[in-house]
């Protein structure tokens with residue numbers, strides 16, 4: 001079981017400036033093929049996620065969007081908007097502003113996309129206690145030293 005399965009934590013309820021944007025954003029997520037890289041559930045495990053490199057040849061992984069507190073570019077709505085539509089130069093995360101689909105959509109749909117990304121994280125930052133972390137680490141890291149299962153589960 002994951003800590004914050006999509007739909008459970010915030011079923012279409014990301015409140016962005018008083019609006020509930022996330023439901024429409026979920027459709028756009030698929031139309032815009034975000035899942036290719038970020039995975040169906042936004043965990044950074046899409047089909048093209050492995051073996052990605054940045055412009056300097058360094059390995060890079062699509063962000064796990066289910067834990068906004070680790071976003072490099074911030075997690076305020078405006079930050080996420082900037083990440084998506086400005087892009088992260090030098091990485092496979094290109095600006096989405098110029099893709100054909102986005103040029104046909106309006107500002108409202110862009111914020112719906114932002115709302116959906118925010119809805120992938122729990123409302124409050126989960127607290128992971130040290131003893132829980134140790135217990136879960138063994139389950140999570142496989143014999144190869146690679147992560148074998150999803151997010152660590154915390155208790156609030």
Ligand code: HEC
Pocket residue numbers: 029032033034035036037038052060061062063070071072073074080083084088091092093094096113117
């Ligand atoms: C071609 C693969 C690819 C596609 C398609 C893609 N992304 Fe990304 N995305 C990435 C990668 C790789 C990163 C991480 C870059 C880094 O950490 O330097 C990223 C980062 C992000 C971030 C920033 C997280 C942070 O750390 O600040 C957001 C938000 C995001 N993506 C949302 C989206 C959304 C929404 C879509 C669909 C409209 C999308 N991405 C499509 C590859 C992709």
